Amino acid sequence: MDKLLAQIRGWLAALRPRRFPVQLIQLGVIFAVVVVAVFLLRKQFIPASFGELGHYRTAAVASNAALEPRYAGWQECAICHFDQVEIKNKSYHRTVSCETCHGPASGHANDPIELSPVVPEGRKPCLACHGYLASRPTGFAQIIEERHNPVRACVGCHDPHDPTPPEQPQECSACHNTIARTISISHHAPLACEVCHQVPPEHKQHPRAHLPRKPFEREFCGTCHATGATPPSELHGVDLTLYEIPRVDLSTHGGTFVCWQCHYQHAPEAR
Amino acid sequence: MGKTYQRREFLAELLNFPGATILLGVVGPVKLLAAEGDSYDPTEHYYAMGIDVEKCIGCGKCVEACKLENDVPDEPFYFRTWVERYTVFTDGEVHVDSPEGGIHGFPPIASDKEVLRTFFVPKLCNHCDNPPCVQVCPVGATFKTQDGVVLVDGDYCIGCRYCIQACPYGARFLDPRTHVADKCTFCYHRITKGLLPACVEVCPTQARVFGELGDRSTPLNRMMRMSHLEVLKPHMNTEPKVFYAALDGEVR
Numbered sequence: 001m002d003k004l005l006a007q008i009r010g011w012l013a014a015l016r017p018r019r020f021p022v023q024l025i026q027l028g029v030i031f032a033v034v035v036v037a038v039f040l041l042r043k044q045f046i047p048a049s050f051g052e053l054g055h056y057r058t059a060a061v062a063s064n065a066a067l068e069p070r071y072a073g074w075q076e077c078a079i080c081h082f083d084q085v086e087i088k089n090k091s092y093h094r095t096v097s098c099e100t101c102h103g104p105a106s107g108h109a110n111d112p113i114e115l116s117p118v119v120p121e122g123r124k125p126c127l128a129c130h131g132y133l134a135s136r137p138t139g140f141a142q143i144i145e146e147r148h149n150p151v152r153a154c155v156g157c158h159d160p161h162d163p164t165p166p167e168q169p170q171e172c173s174a175c176h177n178t179i180a181r182t183i184s185i186s187h188h189a190p191l192a193c194e195v196c197h198q199v200p201p202e203h204k205q206h207p208r209a210h211l212p213r214k215p216f217e218r219e220f221c222g223t224c225h226a227t228g229a230t231p232p233s234e235l236h237g238v239d240l241t242l243y244e245i246p247r248v249d250l251s252t253h254g255g256t257f258v259c260w261q262c263h264y265q266h267a268p269e270a271r
Numbered sequence: 272m273g274k275t276y277q278r279r280e281f282l283a284e285l286l287n288f289p290g291a292t293i294l295l296g297v298v299g300p301v302k303l304l305a306a307e308g309d310s311y312d313p314t315e316h317y318y319a320m321g322i323d324v325e326k327c328i329g330c331g332k333c334v335e336a337c338k339l340e341n342d343v344p345d346e347p348f349y350f351r352t353w354v355e356r357y358t359v360f361t362d363g364e365v366h367v368d369s370p371e372g373g374i375h376g377f378p379p380i381a382s383d384k385e386v387l388r389t390f391f392v393p394k395l396c397n398h399c400d401n402p403p404c405v406q407v408c409p410v411g412a413t414f415k416t417q418d419g420v421v422l423v424d425g426d427y428c429i430g431c432r433y434c435i436q437a438c439p440y441g442a443r444f445l446d447p448r449t450h451v452a453d454k455c456t457f458c459y460h461r462i463t464k465g466l467l468p469a470c471v472e473v474c475p476t477q478a479r480v481f482g483e484l485g486d487r488s489t490p491l492n493r494m495m496r497m498s499h500l501e502v503l504k505p506h507m508n509t510e511p512k513v514f515y516a517a518l519d520g521e522v523r
Contacts, residue, residue, distance in 0.1 A: 057424050
């Protein structure tokens, strides 16, 4: 009996776990603390959504995409301004977006009454693309500003939505090209030929049989250039009030000579 | 013996049949709703840009639009995109200028020397497939998205400037207001809404073409198919996704 009990005690002793060395237990505790600390620090310092798709915060994609567009796109403009867009899309400006000239228009699209897009004025906005630069591709429509109808606004002849050059100015210059070139760089460039010349319609078919009329008296030039004269404020679409017209007293200036004996009307500033 | 139908009669009767009308009435809008309800899935896109150098007129509209769209600082040395003018003289000298990034256009060529050829090159972040800026970022604040766009995480960037140094194209800058790196995002907020990047939207000559790689029958695909394409600094193995057509050998 005792023998049996002793044997059972022996078996139990063999089953009882052996005591770990105290060094191993200490090491285990330190290891556990480090694991927990690393886990907590990672949780603290690595932002949410980091590493979901790659080595970055996935939330950053959404924050980049959340910005509001300021350029609405021409399709948005076409919802209301379909007539203008239709004209433009058939013209040489078909590749030009509305907002290229009119500026960012998201605000206008969202609040059409309060916010208006820019309406470009003067020659400068057109010259940004159409002013001559050697570096521009060959064949792109370019003008030399000083020679191409100086001081006249582009929109006077070219509709920006359909800028095909109008036929009209070429009618006189087709034959009188020397005069057209001279006057184009003079102060008289804004004046259409018809301001001074009355041209009978038959002149185009039979130029010598039906001559245009030329001014033949000093008083004709005096309608603009005499002191106290009141020229029309607007002439063939040109706002004359923008220009400082030189004035002379017709009774004393030039004696008995007529104006064109000293001044060439197509380049009056030439000496 | 059944009735023989003409096609017109058959279609008319089909539409008169109540079941068919209901079916068409329900299925049509449901399909439309399903198409509209689909949110943006970045795995279905892979963006790229094509630039036709022969079409660029150097008007600077793209630079202006980029600054306005993305709130880039006004000072003339912060650009997400800019335009360079290359002038090759007959004596072999190459002159590159970009006054204020080309935002106000370009003055006439200043030199009196005889010009051999001259052209404009628009530049921007190349959204490399193998981006060096992403490799060097120590915190993972710049990354390539699933749709192939390289973005900056402005909230997480520490402003260490490593990425600015690493970019071979000079496409990055440090925003003076936030002191974090900034660069072209292909207008990520626009393209995910189905709009074009601002520079592409305003380009008057279609010198810039935006689209997706692998998409057939798109302007970009056509442009890439019809042009001899080059990328900037191919020896860097950055695999840019901005492709240049008619690029001159002098362009760096």
